[in-house]
Amino acid sequence: MAGPKRIILFFCFGLCCFLGLYAWDVRTGRLTRLASLSGLEIVGQVLYPGVWLRDRAVQFVDNYLALSSVSVENARLTEELGALRRKLLDAGEDQLELFRLRGLMNLPDVPPWEKTGARVIAGRFGPQAMLTSVILNKGFLGGALPGAPVVTPQGVVGRVLHTAPHSSTVLLITDPSFRVAVVGQESRARGILFGSGEGNPLLVQYVDPQTNMRPGELLICSGLDGIMPKGVPAARINVARYDKNALFPHIAATPLADFSRLEEVLVLIPPRGTKPDELLYEPFGSVDVLPDFAGALEQEMDDGAADGGVR
Amino acid sequence: MWRGALWWGGYLILAIWLQKFFPGLDALAPACIICLQEESRERSMIFLLFCIIIQEGAGTFPFGLSIVWYSLIMLMYYVGQWFFMSGNFMFVAALSLALGLGRLIVAQLAFFLHPLRPDLPALLAACALQIIFTPPLWLLGYKSRSVLRAQR
Numbered sequence: 001m002a003g004p005k006r007i008i009l010f011f012c013f014g015l016c017c018f019l020g021l022y023a024w025d026v027r028t029g030r031l032t033r034l035a036s037l038s039g040l041e042i043v044g045q046v047l048y049p050g051v052w053l054r055d056r057a058v059q060f061v062d063n064y065l066a067l068s069s070v071s072v073e074n075a076r077l078t079e080e081l082g083a084l085r086r087k088l089l090d091a092g093e094d095q096l097e098l099f100r101l102r103g104l105m106n107l108p109d110v111p112p113w114e115k116t117g118a119r120v121i122a123g124r125f126g127p128q129a130m131l132t133s134v135i136l137n138k139g140f141l142g143g144a145l146p147g148a149p150v151v152t153p154q155g156v157v158g159r160v161l162h163t164a165p166h167s168s169t170v171l172l173i174t175d176p177s178f179r180v181a182v183v184g185q186e187s188r189a190r191g192i193l194f195g196s197g198e199g200n201p202l203l204v205q206y207v208d209p210q211t212n213m214r215p216g217e218l219l220i221c222s223g224l225d226g227i228m229p230k231g232v233p234a235a236r237i238n239v240a241r242y243d244k245n246a247l248f249p250h251i252a253a254t255p256l257a258d259f260s261r262l263e264e265v266l267v268l269i270p271p272r273g274t275k276p277d278e279l280l281y282e283p284f285g286s287v288d289v290l291p292d293f294a295g296a297l298e299q300e301m302d303d304g305a306a307d308g309g310v311r
Numbered sequence: 312m313w314r315g316a317l318w319w320g321g322y323l324i325l326a327i328w329l330q331k332f333f334p335g336l337d338a339l340a341p342a343c344i345i346c347l348q349e350e351s352r353e354r355s356m357i358f359l360l361f362c363i364i365i366q367e368g369a370g371t372f373p374f375g376l377s378i379v380w381y382s383l384i385m386l387m388y389y390v391g392q393w394f395f396m397s398g399n400f401m402f403v404a405a406l407s408l409a410l411g412l413g414r415l416i417v418a419q420l421a422f423f424l425h426p427l428r429p430d431l432p433a434l435l436a437a438c439a440l441q442i443i444f445t446p447p448l449w450l451l452g453y454k455s456r457s458v459l460r461a462q463r
Contacts, residue, residue, distance in 0.1 A: 014382070022375040022424075031374035032367070039368015046327045124334035127437065128370025128377055130418055132430055135369065161371055169371060176428035197430040 036162040044167025047121045111271035116143040132175035144168040149268040155233040155256030183222040204251035213240045335437025341449035383413045407445030411438040
């Protein structure tokens with residue numbers, strides 16, 4: 001009888017220790033931070049040299065061996081550049097008018113967010129990565145603070161979840177736990193954009209049934225959640241079904257960022273003067289991890305080390 | 312001594328790269344089984360600590376679930392050892408099947424403790440990967456460890 005009793009006692013003791021440790025960590029986040037600083041950094045340092053070598057090999061092939069398509073691409077890019085220049089010229093006048101009107105109406109200026117490039121070095125990694133995520137080669141020393149928005153030139157990618165000195169984990173917009181406040185670019189109808197798993201369309205919920213969202217309309221971040229800057233494109237509506245008997249319309253959208261070919265992203269750094277707690281995203285409750293990182297980043301930027309490019 | 316350290320270091324790097332290419336796979340689990348089979352308590356503890364730090368660091372949940380996961384591996388291994396010869400391939404194949412189901416239990420616990428929604432297809436794919444990859448990785452590790460020991 002002594003054997004089973006000892007096993008049960010050992011099990012109960014272990015369970016109590018684990019639950020105590022777990023509850024303490026959920027409250028303080030210290031062990032999670034320690035694991036990120038060590039484990040995530042090790043993973044980043046092991047993976048990055050291989051990713052760097054692969055990039056160099058691809059670059060070599062592109063630069064020296066695949067020259068046949070360069071002239072065709074050059075012609076296409078020149079044409080695109082001309083069209084964009086014309087567009088920019090038109091937009092320049094509109095922008096000046098906007099600034100004049102803002103000044104007349106005493107609307108406050110929105111300080112621009114800084115951007116820093118980062119490379120995706122791994123996708124969902126390991127058994128504990130149960131949320132849809134990627135690992136970046138940039139950590140809090142490079143500006144990837146917890147909660148910082150991550151975008152591509154096409155649209156929203158996600159938000160930084162955990163961060164180490166030179167690596168960070170990003171929760172993707174397609175994860176069922178992800179949500180962001182959006183507004184229709186034309187209809188100006190507000191809603192909350194939810195992920196619904198890899199390869200599935202995003203869902204827009206809590207949209208006023210009196211509004212008129214249509215397929216093809218662009219959804220942009222409204223900035224009301226205090227995390228994403230206003231105006232960043234997030235998704236394009238592909239289904240908008242208004243049912244008289246339903247409380248809210250059914251709206252499905254496709255993310256603008258191409259997750260199957262996600263290689264480089266931009267991490268957005270909030271304007272200076274923004275309080276860190278306005279940025280912090282807390283998916284697991286109060287995790288006090290930002291102040292130290294913000295200090296480290298501030299110092300790094302003051303030293304001029306934040307280069308703004310992809311490492 | 313240094314050969315052993317080199318082997319464990321090499322396996323760690325191989326496992327990290329495998330986990331990059333196979334989302335959700337725990338490529339360190341087969342090495343944990345080898346550790347337990349070699350019955351070196353200190354080495355097992357050190358290696359398990361390494362596994363926990365790496366998986367927790369790169370994971371998306373708060374610290375703690377890896378402890379449950381690796382405890383589950385140890386528990387299943389010792390329970391299995393009561394009934395079967397622990398050194399053969401069929402034992403590890405049965406253990407990997409149990410580990411695949413164990414992954415679902417740990418995931419259920421994770422999503423029970425946090426009000427987040429699981430991506431079920433991705434989770435099931437990770438369980439399937441665990442079942443498929445554990446036996447060959449264990450075999451690779453076990454054979455190479457045998458060669459290493461024979462050279463000593």
